Amino acid sequence: MKTLMRTVREWSCMRAPGRARLCPTISAAARAALSAGFIAAAIAPAAAAGVSVENPWLRFIIASRPAAGYFTLHNDTGTAIELTGASSTACGMLMLHQTKEVNGVEKMLPVKSVAVPAHGTVSFAPGGYHLMCVSPGAAVAQGRSVPIVLKFSDGKTVTADFPVKGPGNAGK
Numbered sequence: 185m186k187t188l189m190r191t192v193r194e195w196s197c198m199r200a201p202g203r204a205r206l207c208p209t210i211s212a213a214a215r216a217a218l219s220a221g222f223i224a225a226a227i228a229p230a231a232a233a234g235v236s237v238e239n240p241w242l243r244f245i246i247a248s249r250p251a252a253g254y255f256t257l258h259n260d261t262g263t264a265i266e267l268t269g270a271s272s273t274a275c276g277m278l279m280l281h282q283t284k285e286v287n288g289v290e291k292m293l294p295v296k297s298v299a300v301p302a303h304g305t306v307s308f309a310p311g312g313y314h315l316m317c318v319s320p321g322a323a324v325a326q327g328r329s330v331p332i333v334l335k336f337s338d339g340k341t342v343t344a345d346f347p348v349k350g351p352g353n354a355g356k
């Protein structure tokens with residue numbers, strides 16, 4: 185899933201298996217037409233920002249508890265960038281959190297931003313950085329996917345689809 189957000193071409197092939205043979209030669213205009221408008225809109229900014237999202241998933245327990253978002257962020261540019269926030273209509277408030285051990289107790293602390301070095305990678309994973317989907321709505325249900333917008337210090341955004349999985353899932 186590393187290349188999930190890399191190119192529109194691969195996304196189109198994944199989402200339209202019956203058309204896979206057309207993908208290598210299909211024109212940009214035709215690709216856009218084949219993709220649902222939402223998918224095209226979601227993917228285009230990913231390439232523009234030079235940032236890609238690998239293996240996104242949301243750990244859902246029950247609707248009355250916050251769900252945690254995990255992924256790996258790749259900065260494919262030669263300039264350091266900061267993730268400064270996230271939003272999703274499915275989550276109510278969406279926060280950047282970091283799990284830390286404080287005096288022997290695991291706590292979740294809000295973080296203002298997370299730096300991704302030039303050509304570097306940052307993992308959001310259980311026990312560390314995560315997105316906190318504070319008030320999961322009805323759209324957050326196992327087997328569905330939730331689009332989450334990631335906001336960066338250069339003003340650009342990247343939208344990724346986060347599949348919703350149960351608490352026992354390792355996210356692979």
Ligand SMILES: [Cu+2]
Binds near residue numbers: 252281282
């Ligand atoms: Cu949290």
